[in-house]
Amino acid sequence: MKSCVRIAVAVAAAVVLSSVQPSLRADSKSSIEGIRHELMQLPYYGVFDFLAFSYDKGTVTLMGYAYRGTLKHDATRAAKRAPGVDQVIDKVEELPVSENDDDLRWKTYYSIYRDPFLSRYAPGGGLLWGHRHPFDDGFHAIGFRRFPGTEPLGDYPLHIIVKRGVITLLGVVDSEADKTVAGFRARDVAGSFGVENELVVEGTAGR
Numbered sequence: 001m002k003s004c005v006r007i008a009v010a011v012a013a014a015v016v017l018s019s020v021q022p023s024l025r026a027d028s029k030s031s032i033e034g035i036r037h038e039l040m041q042l043p044y045y046g047v048f049d050f051l052a053f054s055y056d057k058g059t060v061t062l063m064g065y066a067y068r069g070t071l072k073h074d075a076t077r078a079a080k081r082a083p084g085v086d087q088v089i090d091k092v093e094e095l096p097v098s099e100n101d102d103d104l105r106w107k108t109y110y111s112i113y114r115d116p117f118l119s120r121y122a123p124g125g126g127l128l129w130g131h132r133h134p135f136d137d138g139f140h141a142i143g144f145r146r147f148p149g150t151e152p153l154g155d156y157p158l159h160i161i162v163k164r165g166v167i168t169l170l171g172v173v174d175s176e177a178d179k180t181v182a183g184f185r186a187r188d189v190a191g192s193f194g195v196e197n198e199l200v201v202e203g204t205a206g207r
Helices: 002-040 069-080 099-113 176-187
Strands: 050-056 059-066 087-094 151-153 158-163 166-173 194-201
Touching: 002 050, 002 069, 002 151, 050 069, 059 069, 069 087, 099 158, 099 166, 099 176, 151 166, 166 176, 176 194
Parallel strands: 059 087, 166 194
Antiparallel strands: 050 059, 050 151, 158 166
8 A cells, every 4th residue: 555655656746847847948948038138128238249148047147248337237137137037147347448449449340330241230231130030949059259158149240349459359140251351341440459350150159
């Protein structure tokens, strides 16, 4: 009789656990979608910033660069609003204020986004990362060297980060040719101390 009771209890426990696991997966998926939605609503997140995130068991880790200091704090508050988020680890770096860097930012922006070969990436060109590349279910880590294991987001495919005269390109493009041309256009900008082209090519992004 006792053995029958043990078997019944074991079967019941297995049923409960099997029903809980899909629920946990569903909760994780809804949390990731919520984080993504909240961060994409940030009003001052632009081409001179870069945000990426990871999520693990209620903890969000934010990484990237903030051109405006308010973005760093706004991103943390936005991520906390997502369902299932218990803690936010803020690793976003606030970029230093510099007139020279500002000049390089705009010169690089025009050099890249006005290039005929890259013009389809420009605002209104229909190739914005946040819209042309809709994410399906789950988390999508992109192979950025600086931020491994994180998912990027934003309305610009090519983000331009300038820090103390060094230009860094971050984002996702369609081909190696696009990555190469973007690097050339950034190097055409006079006055920089160097260009780091860390664009990831679509299709190799998860490697």
